[in-house]
Amino acid sequence: MEIFNQLVVRSVVGCTSTVLQIYAVDRLNLADASVIVFSSPVFVTLTAHCFLGEKAGWATFLIAILTFLGVVVISRPPILTGQSEMDANALEGVLFALGSMILATVVIVILRFLRDVHYTVVTLSYGIMGSLECVCLAAYAGVLGLPHGTHEWILASGLVLFTFLGQTFLILALKFEQAGPVALLQSTDVIFSFIFQYAFLGVSPDGYR
Numbered sequence: 001m002e003i004f005n006q007l008v009v010r011s012v013v014g015c016t017s018t019v020l021q022i023y024a025v026d027r028l029n030l031a032d033a034s035v036i037v038f039s040s041p042v043f044v045t046l047t048a049h050c051f052l053g054e055k056a057g058w059a060t061f062l063i064a065i066l067t068f069l070g071v072v073v074i075s076r077p078p079i080l081t082g083q084s085e086m087d088a089n090a091l092e093g094v095l096f097a098l099g100s101m102i103l104a105t106v107v108i109v110i111l112r113f114l115r116d117v118h119y120t121v122v123t124l125s126y127g128i129m130g131s132l133e134c135v136c137l138a139a140y141a142g143v144l145g146l147p148h149g150t151h152e153w154i155l156a157s158g159l160v161l162f163t164f165l166g167q168t169f170l171i172l173a174l175k176f177e178q179a180g181p182v183a184l185l186q187s188t189d190v191i192f193s194f195i196f197q198y199a200f201l202g203v204s205p206d207g208y209r
Contacts, residue, residue: 003117010110010122011129017103018130018163019137020096027093030201034193036097043105044183052112054178108183111174119171126167 024033048054114122138144147156173182 003114006110006114007117007122007125008129010107010114011126012133013103013110014107014126014167015130015133017100017107019134020100020103024093024097024100027089027096030193030197033093033097034189036094037100037104038187038189040101040105040108041180041183041187043101044108045180047105047109048112048179051109052179054180105183108170108174108179111171112179114171115175119168119175122171123164123168127164 021033021037024037045054111122135144147153170182170186173185
């Protein structure tokens, strides 16, 4: 029963993290949202130290402070931009990204607890419960429907495929390695976000990113 509860929590928390990340990307550019979401290694290391007994040195706490300062810069407070008031859209995006990052931290720690469960069971439970949560959220928001046209179907299919592969590889990685190193390697997504953002969306870095 304990394993079942962990699977349910992991699925719900993981899906909610993904939804918040999508909302963050809607309000921030891809790179900014990714920098916040994938700053989770610092907090994964701290959480794993508390709940899994993994090692965490003083450098981890220093990096956590620097990470927080980085999030402040990305939120573009008036003191940095010279504007008279805070960019509400950017603030919402930062809050969504922070929520996604916190939940992603919880997911990685739970997956370490589930490392003895076969990866197909963990992936299947995430797919089923995540789909149910998304359907309920979409119905509540009044946006439930199928993709329109070939282009949207291709994008949706690609999203499903790469999400499935990403989750599977993450689960397998956490079976053989501690949470901190896995989360640290996962944070390299930030580099690819900057590259893909420039290559496919034409967004160039500015003084804040």
